[in-house]
Amino acid sequence: xxxxxxxxxxxxxxxxxxxxxxxxxxxxxxxxxxxxxxxxxxxxxxxxxxxxxxxxxxxxxxxxxxxxxxxxxxxxxxxxxxxxx
Amino acid sequence: xxxxxxxxxxxxxxxxxxxxxxxxxxxxxxxxxxxxxxxxxxxxxxxxxxxxxxxxxxxxxxxxxxxxxxxxxxxxxxxxxxxxxxxxxxxxxxxxxxxxxxxxxxxxxxxxxxxxxxxxxxxxxxxxxxxxxxxxxxxxxxxxxxxxxxxxxxxxxxxxxxxxxxxxxxxxxxxxxxxxxxxxxxxxxxxxxxxxxxxxxxxxxxxxxxxxxxxxxxxxxxxxxxxx
Numbered sequence: 001x002x003x004x005x006x007x008x009x010x011x012x013x014x015x016x017x018x019x020x021x022x023x024x025x026x027x028x029x030x031x032x033x034x035x036x037x038x039x040x041x042x043x044x045x046x047x048x049x050x051x052x053x054x055x056x057x058x059x060x061x062x063x064x065x066x067x068x069x070x071x072x073x074x075x076x077x078x079x080x081x082x083x084x085x
Numbered sequence: 086x087x088x089x090x091x092x093x094x095x096x097x098x099x100x101x102x103x104x105x106x107x108x109x110x111x112x113x114x115x116x117x118x119x120x121x122x123x124x125x126x127x128x129x130x131x132x133x134x135x136x137x138x139x140x141x142x143x144x145x146x147x148x149x150x151x152x153x154x155x156x157x158x159x160x161x162x163x164x165x166x167x168x169x170x171x172x173x174x175x176x177x178x179x180x181x182x183x184x185x186x187x188x189x190x191x192x193x194x195x196x197x198x199x200x201x202x203x204x205x206x207x208x209x210x211x212x213x214x215x216x217x218x219x220x221x222x223x224x225x226x227x228x229x230x231x232x233x234x235x236x237x238x239x240x241x242x243x244x245x246x247x248x249x250x251x252x253x254x255x256x257x258x259x260x261x262x263x264x265x266x267x268x269x270x271x272x273x274x275x276x277x278x279x280x281x282x283x284x285x286x287x288x289x290x291x292x293x294x295x296x297x298x299x300x301x302x303x304x305x306x307x308x309x310x311x312x313x
Contacts, residue, residue, distance in 0.1 A: 057301065057302070057303045057304045057305065058304075058305060058306075058307050059143060059144055059147050059306065059307055060307070062147045062301075062304075063106065073240060074231070074240065074241045074242065074243045075237060075240050075241070075242040075243065075279040075280060076229060076242070076243040076245065076277075076279060076280065077229070077243070077245045077277040077279070077280055078280065079152075079154055079174075080162060081162055081277070081280070081282070082161070082162050082174075082227060082245065082247050082275060082277070083159040083160065083161065083162055083172060083174070083225075083227070083247075084120065084159060084160050084161070084162050085114055085118045085119055085120055085124065085154070085157070085159055
């Protein structure tokens with residue numbers, strides 16, 4: 001009986017530790033990737049390319065890329081649920 | 086090993102938001118929308134500062150979109166009284182990576198706040214005249230982003246985090262005179278899964294210098310005088 005309890009505790013402990021490690025790993029991995037935002041719009045930005053000069057991305061280009069990629073309305077909180085004016 | 090296998094997964098690109106950032110006249114709460122004189126007086130006195138905050142976020146943080154009516158002197162919903170907070174509500178335009186999707190809910194909120202919320206708090210608290218106004222209670226940051234793997238029919242779902250804190254705590258936290266845990270304990274925290282309230286989640290804050298170090302390739306702010 002005592003052995004069974006000890007095994008159960010050991011197994012439980014291992015599960016807790018391993019799940020914590022996985023979570024920490026995932027956070028660490030996420031943090032290693034600074035491009036964690038839709039900079040993927042890169043390819044879609046309308047670069048103002050002129051020959052011989054480097055491309056420039058403006059906020060308006062970011063906006064245009066987002067508009068083109070918009071996929072519809074999102075289920076989200078309404079302002080009245082979170083703030084009052 | 087877990088992380089490596091996650092990285093191999095398909096990376097979904099998701100663009101969040103109501104298509105585009107609200108223009109300043111829509112993002113900054115209009116004076117006539119304020120329901121009390123206190124809010125209206127603050128918004129009137131600091132109209133120029135609100136516009137500057139908008140411009141800095143719009144041009145210097147192109148991955149954030151200020152929500153319509155998301156910038157102004159609002160108060161937390163459901164809280165009695167008229168405590169006014171300088172608030173900013175943004176959509177975070179983000180890439181949904183498998184490792185982010187794999188995080189538990191509270192860790193996703195923590196990651197978002199650590200990366201974007203602290204930076205926004207710093208921008209809100211930067212103006213000494215706003216801070217000094219006796220009628221201002223504090224600062225608040227609301228972040229909304231796409232919830233990973235949460236499509237309902239054809240509709241995507243978002244997650245939202247709101248953090249409201251008194252101005253002394255914000256200043257002390259930003260100046261590192263208050264620990265992250267003390268700051269969190271003192272703050273009002275609300276979280277939502279889509280439209281559903283999650284209550285107070287166990288938020289953590291860690292160091293993340295993304296906002297001040299990341300440079301979008303070839304990006305050039307249209308306004309040069311913002312010190313981006």
